[in-house]
Amino acid sequence: MDKRIALEAFAALSQETRLDVLRLLIRAGGEGMLAGDIAVALDVRQNTMSTNLAVLHRAGLVRNERQGRAVRYFADMAGLRSLLSFLMEDCCGGAPDLCRPVLDALVCDC
């Protein structure tokens, strides 16, 4: 992953509405959510939400699919994975014992 994209991704997540959106979409899973429904769910105005969705999209954190005249958004798990991998790069090489608990916490047993 390019550092520039990583910075964009973290900047995207540093804003409350956008963090809420990504967590909402992560919970929504493969079904995703329509842009309008996201705006309603989080009580944010339409154009503000559209701007924020665009920021998340540019940062590689969400995908979307047009569906009729609506647009369905999904958390981009591949993008998220590469972001987290970029952050943890060389963690194990330097300190396996410190690294392990961090990574273990992310292994859910589903």
Added chain:
Amino acid sequence: MDKRIALEAFAALSQETRLDVLRLLIRAGGEGMLAGDIAVALDVRQNTMSTNLAVLHRAGLVRNERQGRAVRYFADMAGLRSLLSFLMEDCCGGAPDLCRPVLDALVCDC
């Protein structure tokens, strides 16, 4: 984890110098690095680096220990873990199949 802290952490990581610092400290592992050495390694002025280290510290991403008249900084792996857990919360409940690859990528075999 409190959402406010999560937002602070992502904001901290959205700035190039601070992202570089955390990745440097993650690679440095348990030995950490002295504040001054971090500044030299990344070619950033002393006071700017001090400010940025303070931001990372407030965000729960680094720890420090005074060592004589220097201060040694470490990546705060526990803080990082809780941040990532906060982000991925309920991922499995909603979509195990999408969630798994993300988490697997973070499991290093060291």
Added chain:
DNA sequence: CATTTATATCTAGTATTCTTGATATATGGA
């Protein structure tokens, strides 16, 4: 206790980002 070294804080100018009203684009239906 004066000096040196290492780090932290304060302040102000500059730059970036956020929100929102207004408006544009895109799709579907009558």
Added chain:
DNA sequence: TCCATATATCAAGAATACTAGATATAAATG
């Protein structure tokens, strides 16, 4: 084609963040 619905873009004022010079604090040393 005309209208309604869904989303995106534009522009500008307000708020926030970044950097760096100056200076303060903290610890070691002579």
